[in-house]
Amino acid sequence: MTDPEDYPLLRGQTALLAQALRLVSRDGYTWWQVQTAPVEKVLAAVKKLDEKHAVLIGPKARAIRKEARLPVAHLLLAPVSVMPPEDPPPTWPMLLLATQELPGERMQRVEDRPLTWVAWRKEAWRATYVLKPDQRGRWTWFLTKEFHRALLEEALAYAAEGDWRALVGHMKALGNLPMFSGVWSQVQEIRRRVQKLWGDRHLRDPSGQWKAPPWRKAVEAWPKAPLSPIGMRLYPEEPPRTLGEWWEAHRKGGGG
Template sequence: MRPEDYPLYRSQSAVLAAILRLVSRDGYTWHHLQTAPEERILAALEKLHQRHVVLLDRRARSLRREAGLPLAQVLLGPEPRGGRWPLLLLADRKLPGEAMARVDRTPLTWPAWRGEAWRPTYQLHRDERGRWTWSLTPEFHRELLEEALHYAVRADWPRLVAHLKPMGNLPMFRGVWHQLQEIRRRVMRAWGDRHLRNPEGQWRTPPWRTALEGWPKRPLSPIGMRLHVEEGEDRPRTLGEWLDWGRSG
C-alpha cells in the first residue's frame, strides 16, 4: 500500500475502536504518539514504512506474523487540525530507534482538538474486569466535572445545559460512559431538591433532563463498528483523496 492509499477513519470513535482492537485482540502493545505536519504527512508515512513496514495489507501482515517478524501499524486521526495530523505508531514489540512504551505500563493516550490545540483526551486502560476500554484522561474528566458542578451549585441552568449537552457526542466507550454517568449523578445531587419545585410546591421536570436527552443509554461497542470512510460518503476515503480535495479547494 502506498501512503496515498492509506484509508481514512470515519470518526474519532472509529479510530479509537481500531486502536482498541489492535491492542486487545492483535497484541499491538507498544505505542508512540506524535503529530505530523499536514504538508509532510505522505513523507512521514513513507519514512515509517521504510523503517518498520507499516503499510501492509492483512495477508502480508499474517505472513510476517507467521515468520516471527515485527508487526507495526500507523493510525492517523480522522482529519488534521491546526495543520497537523495525530499519528500513532503501534507494534507488537519495541521497534529499534523509536521511543515506544508498553501500553500496560504507560497508558496509551489519544488526543482531541480542544482549545485550538491537540490535547491528551482519551486513555486506554483495563476496567475492573480486565477488559480494555477507553476513558477520559483524569485531567479532562475533572475539568468537565468541576465546570458542571460550578454551574449546578449556582443554579445556572442555561450554562449547565450548554455544558452537558455536547458531552453526549463524546466516543461513549464503556469507560467514558461510566465517567459521564458519574458527572450526571454528581450534578443531580448538587442541584438539589429545592430546584425541582416551583413556587406552588408542585414537582416539575428536573432541569438536567433536557440536557441529557441526547446522551446514549448504553456504552458504545466497538464490535461491528464501521471504521473507514466508504464509497458514496461526501468526504475523502484515502489520504491521497484528502490531499487532492484540499488542493482543489
C-alpha cells in the first residue's frame, strides 16, 4: 500500500485504542507523537508522513525493516465515528507510533511520558485517554486524571442533589467508555463513590431496609468485565472503510 486513499480506517475509538495497545505492548512501538492535520489536507498529510517514514508499507516490509534494525512507523487516524459534527470537521488527529525515534519529529518514549490520546470534548480535541502500566505492570488504557475527576465530580454532584434522572443518564454514558482494564477500574471507583454517597442519604427507608437505587439498571447494563484487545474487530465492514472512500463521500456531501 503506497496510496493514502487506500489507508484503512478503524471502526471506532475502542478499535484505535486496542490497536495502539497491541503495537506498544506487544510489537515494540514505544515512541509516539500525536498531531493533527486540517481535514481538507489529511490525504496530503498522510502522503507526506509516508514519504518521510514509510507509514503505508505492508506487514512483510515492516518485518524486513525491523529485522534490519531500521525505524518502523505506524500511523493511526482518529476514527470517522468520533469526528466532531461540523461539516467539514476542523482537524483530524493522528497517532504516529514507531520502534525508534523518527528524525524530524517530536517523538516521546512511552516509558518517559505515557501515550496520551484525544477525544472531541467541549468543542475541542482534548487529552482523554492515557496508556500506561497498571499496578501489575501490564499496559492498559486509563482516563486522564482530569477527565476522570470531572466524571467523578459530576456523578457525586447529582447524587448529593438527589437528581436521579441526571445520575442515571450520566452512569449510562459511563458504560459507553472503552472499558479497558484501567478505565474499568476508574469507572468502578465512580460507581462505588456514588453508591456510598447516595446510600448514606437516600436509600434507607423507615424500616431500616436498603432500597434499590433508581440508577441500578444503568450500572447493570455496563460490560461485565474489562475489554481485551485480543480478537477485537478493528475495521468496519461498511463504507467508509478507507480514507479514499471517506474522502469521496465527504466531497459528494458538499464538505470538500
